[in-house]
Amino acid sequence: MTKYTSLIALCFLLACTSKKKADLLVHNATIYSVDSSFSIHEALAVKDGKILAVGTNKDILEKYSAKETVDAGGQYIYPGFIDAHCHFMGYGLGLQTANLVGTESWEAIIDSLKSFSLKHPEGWVIGNGWDQNDWPSKVYPTNEQLNAIFPERPVILSRIDGHAAIANDKALELAGIKVGQTLVGGEIEVKNGRLTGILIDNAVNLVYNKTPGITIPLLTAALVEAQANCFAMGLTTLDDCGINYNEVLLLDSLQKSGTIKMRIYAMLSDAKDNYTAIFARGKIKTDRLNVRSFKVYADGALGSRGACLLQPYSDQPGHRGFLLSNPEHYDSVAALIASKDFQMCTHAIGDSGNRIILNTYAKYLKGKNNLRWRIEHAQVINPEDFSKFGANSIIPSVQPTHATSDMYWAGERLGKEREKGAYAFKQLQGENGWLALGTDFPVEDISPFKTFYAAVVRKDAKGYPESGYQMENALTREDALRGMTIWAAKSNFEESEKGSLEPGKMADFILLDKNLLKAPPSELLSTRVIHTYLGGQRVFSR
Numbered sequence: 001m002t003k004y005t006s007l008i009a010l011c012f013l014l015a016c017t018s019k020k021k022a023d024l025l026v027h028n029a030t031i032y033s034v035d036s037s038f039s040i041h042e043a044l045a046v047k048d049g050k051i052l053a054v055g056t057n058k059d060i061l062e063k064y065s066a067k068e069t070v071d072a073g074g075q076y077i078y079p080g081f082i083d084a085h086c087h088f089m090g091y092g093l094g095l096q097t098a099n100l101v102g103t104e105s106w107e108a109i110i111d112s113l114k115s116f117s118l119k120h121p122e123g124w125v126i127g128n129g130w131d132q133n134d135w136p137s138k139v140y141p142t143n144e145q146l147n148a149i150f151p152e153r154p155v156i157l158s159r160i161d162g163h164a165a166i167a168n169d170k171a172l173e174l175a176g177i178k179v180g181q182t183l184v185g186g187e188i189e190v191k192n193g194r195l196t197g198i199l200i201d202n203a204v205n206l207v208y209n210k211t212p213g214i215t216i217p218l219l220t221a222a223l224v225e226a227q228a229n230c231f232a233m234g235l236t237t238l239d240d241c242g243i244n245y246n247e248v249l250l251l252d253s254l255q256k257s258g259t260i261k262m263r264i265y266a267m268l269s270d271a272k273d274n275y276t277a278i279f280a281r282g283k284i285k286t287d288r289l290n291v292r293s294f295k296v297y298a299d300g301a302l303g304s305r306g307a308c309l310l311q312p313y314s315d316q317p318g319h320r321g322f323l324l325s326n327p328e329h330y331d332s333v334a335a336l337i338a339s340k341d342f343q344m345c346t347h348a349i350g351d352s353g354n355r356i357i358l359n360t361y362a363k364y365l366k367g368k369n370n371l372r373w374r375i376e377h378a379q380v381i382n383p384e385d386f387s388k389f390g391a392n393s394i395i396p397s398v399q400p401t402h403a404t405s406d407m408y409w410a411g412e413r414l415g416k417e418r419e420k421g422a423y424a425f426k427q428l429q430g431e432n433g434w435l436a437l438g439t440d441f442p443v444e445d446i447s448p449f450k451t452f453y454a455a456v457v458r459k460d461a462k463g464y465p466e467s468g469y470q471m472e473n474a475l476t477r478e479d480a481l482r483g484m485t486i487w488a489a490k491s492n493f494e495e496s497e498k499g500s501l502e503p504g505k506m507a508d509f510i511l512l513d514k515n516l517l518k519a520p521p522s523e524l525l526s527t528r529v530i531h532t533y534l535g536g537q538r539v540f541s542r
Contacts, residue, residue, distance in 0.1 A: 029072035080236025085438030092222030098127030143197030307350035390431035
């Protein structure tokens with residue numbers, strides 16, 4: 001070897017050893033960082049589970065070496081999706097019961113239950129996901145056929161939004177439900193002097209409280225199956241809305257053992273035991289679990305006419321829905337949560353429900369603040385009340401697919417004038433300059449691409465309506481992506497650690513086969529996740 005070639009070899013060796021060490025390099029991609037300037041890059045480096053650097057292919061490959069290098073093949077990289085409102089545990093458990101989503105008639109449900117009972121011949125028959133608005137008659141069923149098929153087995157089937165259910169006589173008997181019984185925040189339907197089996201809102205729990213307890217092995221299996229489905233959709237953080245403290249402890253243990261890798265922002269249910277337990281311990285924060293908020297329910301759902309309206313339903317004169325608790329309850333809860341510096345997140349659908357919660361929040365927030373109290377759904381807002389979001393820094397946490405599911409009948413419930421203040425995402429965004437987006441799965445489909453499509457295109461998966469639904473409230477593609485990433489993180493007080501691909505943040509990112517910012521609208525719903533990375537580790541690969 002000559003002195004000249006030795007010098008070249010030495011220079012090459014020095015160049016290689018001078019590179020900074022990383023664990024993973026990804027290059028040859030279009031990377032939407034979703035940072036403050038919405039910058040676009042070609043490559044990124046990951047070390048110790050966090051983004052080390054982003055930049056051009058040349059910059060990253062020349063400055064860093066890694067154990068693993070991935071050529072993205074020109075595909076598109078985004079921050080991992082954050083679902084700001086879902087029911088992770090409920091979804092997992094739903095996978096273990098009779099799935100009634102998409103059934104097009106009560107007869108189809110009966111057929112489905114016959115098949116289900118052959119595979120599960122003992123114990124309660126539990127199902128979920130029916131929606132009478134998808135049926136030709138669009139009226140609630142009655143339970144005679146359930147009684148005939150299951151005279152001795154109790155049956156409870158929840159509506160897709162969880163705010164209504166139908167039970168057979170055996171289940172009603174076990175729950176002690178009788179004709180003429182009343183309760184706050186719920187209804188027990190009676191026709192011709194007999195129970196029909198239909199239960200609305202708080203009445204549903206009268207039966208569910210009698211169902212067998214969920215074992216830890218069953219819940220663990222449910223969560224593992226649900227997690228796999230979520231990773232396959234590019235979801236890396238989930239806001240699980242309304243769980244109990246003991247379920248939080250289980251999640252924490254499963255995360256620490258590595259059984260559950262999904263990051264969870266857990267909202268505790270509005271229950272005395274949950275307040276007592278978490279206030280004694282204080283907020284919980286790990287890399288995978290964040291517990292600092294409570295989920296409260298103001299009213300029911302629009303589809304079951306449980307949403308609390310200022311004026312009667314257009315399709316049911318004299319009926320305005322109802323609150324699920326007395327107004328004094330929300331005031332006392334807000335006072336308690338404010339005193340402990342926790343976040344209050346309240347389900348509010350109807351314009352009356354929203355007004356009551358907005359006014360209650362205002363009493364304790366007292367103007368602009370950084371407490372980030374949220375209204376979940378914020379579905380129907382009176383024109384006089386929009387400004388209350390901005391005046392008190394109240395965050396709208398909305399689910400775009402609710403609009404495209406409800407649009408077929410929302411006008412019938414609300415009337416055309418009142419409907420204009422419903423699903424008003426753009427108007428709500430304008431109040432604070434941002435909002436959080438979610439799916440509300442399993443009430444809606446788990447797909448974040450349907451969220452994006454519904455927010456931007458304002459159509460359902462069938463392409464209806466042709467010109468889009470109330471397009472004045474469509475979001476831009478950039479803002480829809482922000483709502484599913486950095487703004488969702490912000491609604492969880494996590495924007496400094498996730499939601500964008502910037503140095504120092506968690507390396508939670510996804511590779512997609514389509515460009516969400518530029519693909520034709522007709523192609524958005526066929527977008528596929530190629531890889532999902534959590535903390536720089538691949539947790540899904542197609």
